[in-house]
Amino acid sequence: MNKTLKWMGLALTALLIFSALGWWWVGPKWRSLILDPPEALDVLFWSQSQRDAAFQVMDQFSLLVKSREMLPSSKVKELPIGEELILNEDIDGFFEEQRLAGGLILHKGKIRFEKYGLGHSADSRWTSFSMAKSFTSSLVGIALKEGHISSLNDNVSEYVTGLKDSVYDNVTIEQLLTMTSGVAWNEDYTDPNSDVAMFNNHKAEDGLPTIVSYMRGLSRAYPPGEKWQYSTGETNLIGILVERATGRNISEYLTEKIWQPFGMAQKATWILGSDGNEISGCCIQASLRDFARYGLFMLENGQIEGESVFPDDWVAKATIKQVDYGFPDRGYGYQWWTFNDGSYTARGIFGQTIFIDPNRNLVIAFNGNWPTASDADLNRKRFEFIDRIKVAIDLQANE
Numbered sequence: 448m449n450k451t452l453k454w455m456g457l458a459l460t461a462l463l464i465f466s467a468l469g470w471w472w473v474g475p476k477w478r479s480l481i482l483d484p485p486e487a488l489d490v491l492f493w494s495q496s497q498r499d500a501a502f503q504v505m506d507q508f509s510l511l512v513k514s515r516e517m518l519p520s521s522k523v524k525e526l527p528i529g530e531e532l533i534l535n536e537d538i539d540g541f542f543e544e545q546r547l548a549g550g551l552i553l554h555k556g557k558i559r560f561e562k563y564g565l566g567h568s569a570d571s572r573w574t575s576f577s578m579a580k581s582f583t584s585s586l587v588g589i590a591l592k593e594g595h596i597s598s599l600n601d602n603v604s605e606y607v608t609g610l611k612d613s614v615y616d617n618v619t620i621e622q623l624l625t626m627t628s629g630v631a632w633n634e635d636y637t638d639p640n641s642d643v644a645m646f647n648n649h650k651a652e653d654g655l656p657t658i659v660s661y662m663r664g665l666s667r668a669y670p671p672g673e674k675w676q677y678s679t680g681e682t683n684l685i686g687i688l689v690e691r692a693t694g695r696n697i698s699e700y701l702t703e704k705i706w707q708p709f710g711m712a713q714k715a716t717w718i719l720g721s722d723g724n725e726i727s728g729c730c731i732q733a734s735l736r737d738f739a740r741y742g743l744f745m746l747e748n749g750q751i752e753g754e755s756v757f758p759d760d761w762v763a764k765a766t767i768k769q770v771d772y773g774f775p776d777r778g779y780g781y782q783w784w785t786f787n788d789g790s791y792t793a794r795g796i797f798g799q800t801i802f803i804d805p806n807r808n809l810v811i812a813f814n815g816n817w818p819t820a821s822d823a824d825l826n827r828k829r830f831e832f833i834d835r836i837k838v839a840i841d842l843q844a845n846e
Contacts, residue, residue, distance in 0.1 A: 491636050491644060491820055495546075498797065498816050499565050502548070505574045506716040506732045514716040514732070515698035515725065517706045524710025524740055529557025534839055538562065541832060545798060545825060546816045548573055549735040553743060553810040554840060563735075565816060572715065572732040573814040576795030579717070580682045582705075582741065583727040584624060584782035585749070586689045586697055588761040589704050595692040596620065606688045609655045613663035618671050620688065623681050624781040625769045629669035630662070632678040636796060636820035643679050647720050657722040658683040675770045675779055679728035682782060683720075686727025697725050708751045709744050711737045729795075735812055742793075742801045742810035766791040766803075796820040802833055807840050 490498065506514040532552055542550070548567035552560035567573060575582075590596045596606070599621035604610040606620075618628040633641040642665075651660035662680050669676070686697050693700055698717045706715065715737060718730035745766070749757040768778025768785045778785045785791045790804040798815035811833055817825050 492639065495816065495818055502574050502797075502814075502816060503567060503571050505730065506572070506718060513719045513723070515696065515719065517698055517702040517711075517715040517717065519713050519715075520707045520710045522710055523712045524743070526553065526736060526740070527557050529554060529559045532559035532836070532839060533843065534560070534836065536832070536835065545813070545829060546818070547798070548814040548816065549812075551735050551739045551812045552836060553739050553812075555808045556743060561735075567735075567814065569734065569736060570713075572713070572734055574718075574795075574799075575731040575733065575738070576729055576797060576799050577679065577682075578738070578793040578795040578799050578801055579727065579729050579731045580679075580782040581793035581801070582701060582731060583682055583685050583689070583697065584765060585705065585745075585757075586700055587620070587624065587685060587781070588749070588757040588765065589700070590689055590692050591761070592756065592758045593693075596688075599624070603684065603688060606691050607659060607684060608691075609659040610663050610684075614665055614667050615662065615684075620685075621781075622671050623685050623688075624765075625675065625779060626678055626681060627672050627675055627770055628678070628681060629667055629671045629673055629676075630678070630681070631666050631668040632676060632680055634677050634679060646680055646683075647726070651722060656687050656724050657720055658724070659687060675772045677772075682728030683726060685782075686725055689727075690724070697727055704756055705741070705744060708756075709740065711740055713737055735814055738801055738814070739810050739812040742803045742812060746803055746805060746808065746810060798822075798825065798829070800829065804837065807837060809837070809840060811836060 490501070493501065505512070532554070541547070542562065542564050546565065548565040549563045550560065551558065561569070563569065587596065591599065600619050603615050603618050603620060603623055604613070610616070614630050615628065618630070622628045634643045635641040636643065638644065646658060646661045649657050649661040651657045658680060662684055689697050689700065695703070701717070711733075713734045713736075715731060715733035717725045718732070720726045745762065748762050749755040765781035766783050766785055767780055768787070769780050770778060772779055776787045780791065783791045784794055789806055790802065792803065793801040797820055798813060798817040800811070800813040802811040803809070813829070
């Protein structure tokens with residue numbers, strides 16, 4: 448009920464704006480949301496048209512959510528336009544089938560393809576969903592190099608003391624990174640009673656971050672390190688761990704260590720949970736070009752002014768199969784989905800993707816809005832399309 452009242456307040460505010468500035472000024476994204484406002488904050492249960500509009504303005508719902516800004520660099524890393532990549536594909540059909548808001552191909556640091564849809568543009572932001580997990584992983588690597596984290600073999604509860612005397616007492620940082628803690632978790636996006644749907648509405652114990660309070664009450668399903676189990680909750684714990692280790696909130700840490708020094712071009716934001724901490728398993732809002740720049744940052748081994756911000760072996764370990772999750776040609780690293788050919792990807796629900804192929808000096812970024820949060824068929828077709836991009840890169844390189 449309170450969330451519905453907040454939406455009513457948002458609608459009233461919008462009407463006042465309309466009366467002063469005119470309906471035309473607000474723009475189609477906000478018009479569609481005012482005409483068809485979601486009844487709750489949970490994006491998993493919004494309509495497709497609501498998501499089309501909202502994914503571009505998630506951080507502007509100030510009556511519903513808060514976010515922290517990550518300001519752009521004063522020295523932008525330029526992405527020069529390269530020779531257009533010839534793709535013998537029905538690109539418009541692919542965009543329509545995948546419901547893409549944007550697609551960008553960087554080869555050797557140059558833009559060889561860029562296209563937008565769903566009212567999105569190069570100048571606007573789109574939400575990352577779980578691609579944020581890979582950003583959070585990078586912050587662990589930086590904190591490790593800077594000595595804020597002693598070892599990935601340290602127990603999580605040494606840094607997040609609210610987890611002491613819980614099921615996480617014998618879980619290591621590396622097991623969190625590889626999602627092998629063995630702690631029971633339900634990530635079913637269609638179930639309103641799943642852990643992933645419920646954790647942010649949890650009423651925390653006094654003095655504890657919401658996610659810590661929620662996770663310390665979970666039970667064990669497997670011994671630590673034995674089995675991979677996807678858990679957004681555990682990435683959210685990693686964010687708290689980085690904050691406790693560094694003394695910085697993770698938006699500030701990302702801005703200071705990656706966003707500004709590497710040369711991101713536009714302001715980004717990171718949505719906060721109900722307790723004021725970043726939801727570190729989700730919800731960075733950034734431009735497609737800056738998502739692609741992050742892929743380039745990884746491709747360049749985290750190099751800034753000639754020195755990597757990571758330990759020497761971090762990228763190699765983070766982006767190689769650390770655990771098996773049931774497919775012979777792929778695996779899971781440190782919050783990265785990996786392939787046996789050396790490529791790897793950050794992924795988020797509704798079709799968000801950053802694909803990185805070091806062997807081809809290739810980065811591909813997609814934003815979109817699939818009809819459902821996860822779709823095995825659309826995911827398969829997306830990576831088949833990526834495979835055909837790789838073939839096109841190889842053919843044109845040999846011409």
